[in-house]
Each structure stands twice: as structure tokens, then as C-alpha cells.
Amino acid sequence: MAYYRPIAWIGPDRPDGALPLAGTPAWFDHVEVLYRGAPGKVIAAADLPEPARARLTGVRAPLAGLTLDRARIMGVLNVTPDSFSDGGWYHDPGKAADRAGAILAEGADILDIGGESTRPGAAEVPVEEEMQRTVPLIGAITAAHPAAVISIDTRKAPVGAAALEAGAAMLNDVAAFTFDPGMADLAARAAVPVCLMHAQGDPATMQEDPRYDDVLLDVYDFLADRVAAAEAAGIPRDRILVDPGIGFGKTVAHNLALIRGLSLFHGLGCAVLLGVSRKRFIGTVSGEEIAANRGPGSVAVALEGLRQGVHVLRVHDIAETCQAVALWRAVHGLDDRWS
Numbered sequence: 001m002a003y004y005r006p007i008a009w010i011g012p013d014r015p016d017g018a019l020p021l022a023g024t025p026a027w028f029d030h031v032e033v034l035y036r037g038a039p040g041k042v043i044a045a046a047d048l049p050e051p052a053r054a055r056l057t058g059v060r061a062p063l064a065g066l067t068l069d070r071a072r073i074m075g076v077l078n079v080t081p082d083s084f085s086d087g088g089w090y091h092d093p094g095k096a097a098d099r100a101g102a103i104l105a106e107g108a109d110i111l112d113i114g115g116e117s118t119r120p121g122a123a124e125v126p127v128e129e130e131m132q133r134t135v136p137l138i139g140a141i142t143a144a145h146p147a148a149v150i151s152i153d154t155r156k157a158p159v160g161a162a163a164l165e166a167g168a169a170m171l172n173d174v175a176a177f178t179f180d181p182g183m184a185d186l187a188a189r190a191a192v193p194v195c196l197m198h199a200q201g202d203p204a205t206m207q208e209d210p211r212y213d214d215v216l217l218d219v220y221d222f223l224a225d226r227v228a229a230a231e232a233a234g235i236p237r238d239r240i241l242v243d244p245g246i247g248f249g250k251t252v253a254h255n256l257a258l259i260r261g262l263s264l265f266h267g268l269g270c271a272v273l274l275g276v277s278r279k280r281f282i283g284t285v286s287g288e289e290i291a292a293n294r295g296p297g298s299v300a301v302a303l304e305g306l307r308q309g310v311h312v313l314r315v316h317d318i319a320e321t322c323q324a325v326a327l328w329r330a331v332h333g334l335d336d337r338w339s
């Protein structure tokens with residue numbers, strides 16, 4: 001089987017025949033064709049076969065009303081005692097509601113609320129507890145900010161259902177329906193967008209000895225399989241986001257290979273979400289032990305994601321990311337106000 005990785009560029013020096021990348025400002029005029037166990041080759045974009053060409057170039061449908069012609073910022077709010085970077089900070093409901101307001105004011109387009117840490121080594125949280133942490137908070141945020149687009153970060157259908165009932169507009173499942181198959185029925189029935197993320201193993205043990213034949217192609221195949229399962233459950237591809245799951249059962253080298261090859265995932269024909277914010281590999285590469293101090297490294301990787309046409313960036317440092325994205329857009333001639 002051949003895999004097509006568009007070689008992505010950004011900016012105005014766009015040659016004739018260049019194709020748009022997944023409805024984003026990025027474009028490509030060459031594609032790396034990858035094979036398992038054999039050397040790849042580079043071809044001209046004009047030689048791309050269908051349906052790969054249609055999948056790589058198609059404009060992605062709006063996400064809960066948000067167009068994806070520019071990257072959207074998903075701000076993270078973990079209402080857990082043990083998340084790796086903000087655990088315990090917003091466990092108190094009043095503090096969490098204040099933080100939600102701040103995340104929106106700083107420029108986030110989407111608020112991703114999680115009540116169960118999935119950091120390496122984390123233990124499972126009972127459904128009732130996870131609901132109690134997230135559902136009343138979603139209700140309070142919806143009441144205070146009726147226009148806010150809220151995503152629920154959960155692997156469990158009962159939590160997802162209650163969150164949607166309380167005002168969430170999107171599901172974010174780090175287990176891509178493998179933890180609770182009921183999530184697929186929920187996403188189909190509720191007709192909301194859903195993010196399917198790759199993970200190898202359970203949070204409790206996933207970092208012990210992660211192994212792949214070819215990390216980029218293995219993650220691609222897993223996501224292709226999960227997208228097919230979602231479609232079979234009645235979820236159209238234009239309501240699915242895919243995410244390579246940086247840090248979930250991956251070494252530093254695995255994470256870097258996935259980031260380097262990110263544009264491959266546009267071949268799935270879905271919007272692409274990237275979550276690198278403050279993760280362990282940023283600490284390892286930079287030497288920064290304290291997760292909350294990993295904003296600069298997180299922003300650097302986020303901008304590389306934009307170059308490769310990522311549609312949604314999941315981040316903790318909202319103001320810093322928004323500022324970086326604004327400057328990145330202006331420098332590349334993507335903001336009409338300055339060109």
C-alpha cells in the first residue's frame with residue numbers, strides 16, 4: 001500500500017500547479033510516497049491518484065460552526081486533582097469557572113474540559129466522579145458564555161452524554177471508541193463532531209516500552225481503521241477529527257517522527273487536531289522539568305503544526321499561542337490587515 005505525505009509549504013511563493021492542503025493556508029506541489037519496508041519516492045502533486053488527491057485537498061467542514069480555513073485554538077481546562085501540568089489548580093468549581101472565562105477571553109475558540117487525567121501512569125476515574133467534576137461546570141460555563149464551544153474530553157459514553165446535555169458541542173475521545181464503544185453510538189446519535197486520538201496501551205502503562213514497526217504508518221493505519229469504524233457506526237467523515245496522540249505510548253523519537261510527518265494525516269480526509277502542549281518530550285528536549293514552563297517549546301511545535309496544515313491546536317498557554325499564531329499569519333502574508 002502507498003501512503004501519500006504532502007510536502008507542505010506556507011506563504012505567497014506558490015508555484016503554478018500547487019494544491020491547497022485540506023482547506024488551510026498551507027499548500028504543496030510535491031508528495032512523498034511512503035511504503036512499508038521499501039524506500040519512498042517523491043512525485044509531483046499533479047501525479048497524485050484519486051481518491052488521495054481529493055482527500056488531501058478537500059475543504060474541511062466547519063467544526064461546531066467554526067470554519068477551519070485557519071487554525072482554531074482549543075484551550076485545555078482539566079478539572080482533575082492529578083493532570084500532569086495543571087492538576088489540582090482548577091479542581092475547585094469556582095476556580096474552574098473563572099479559568100474557563102479567562103481561557104475564552106485570551107482567545108480560545110474551543111474549551112476542552114476533562115475530568116480524568118490520561119497522563120502516563122494515571123488511574124481510571126469512576127464515571128460518577130468524572131461526571132461530578134465536569135457536568136455542572138459545563139452547565140455553568142454555558143450559562144455564563146452561551147456562545148462558547150465546549151468539548152468534553154472523555155473516554156466514557158455516559159460522561160459524554162451528560163456533558164452534551166449540559167451544553168458541550170463536541171466529543172474528544174483519547175481512546176477513539178476503543179475504551180467504550182458506546183461513544184460511537186453517542187457521537188452518531190447526537191450528530192456532534194468527535195475527535196479520535198491514537199494511543200498505544202492504557203495511560204497506566206503506556207510509557208513503559210512503546211514500540212512500533214513504523215510509527216507514522218502504524219498511527220495512520222490505526223486512525224484509518226477507527227475512522228472506518230466511526231463511519232460504520234453512522235458518523236460521517238466530515239464530523240471526525242483525527243489526532244496522532246502525541247505522548248500517548250510514544251518515545252521522544254516517536255513523537256518527533258509524528259510531528260515531522262504530520263501532513264500525512266490529511267490523507268484521512270478529516271480535520272487534524274494536534275496536542276503537544278507542555279508534554280514530557282518538550283521537557284526532555286529542552287531540559288525544562290516544570291511542565292508549566294514549557295510554553296515556548298509548545299508554541300514552537302504548534303507553529304510547525306500550522307505549517308503542515310493542522311486545523312486545531314490543543315493548548316494550555318492560550319494567550320501565548322494566540323500571539324504567536326497572529327504573528328506567524330502576518331509574517332506569511334495570511335492576514336489581510338497587514339499585507
Ligand code: HH2
Binds near residue numbers: 076119245274
Ligand atoms: N492530550 C491530553 C489529553 N487529551 N486530547 C486530544 N485530542 N489530544 C491530546 O493530545 C490530548 C488530549 C493530555 O494532556 P492534558 O489534558 O493536559 O493532561 P492530563 O491527561 O494529565 O489531564
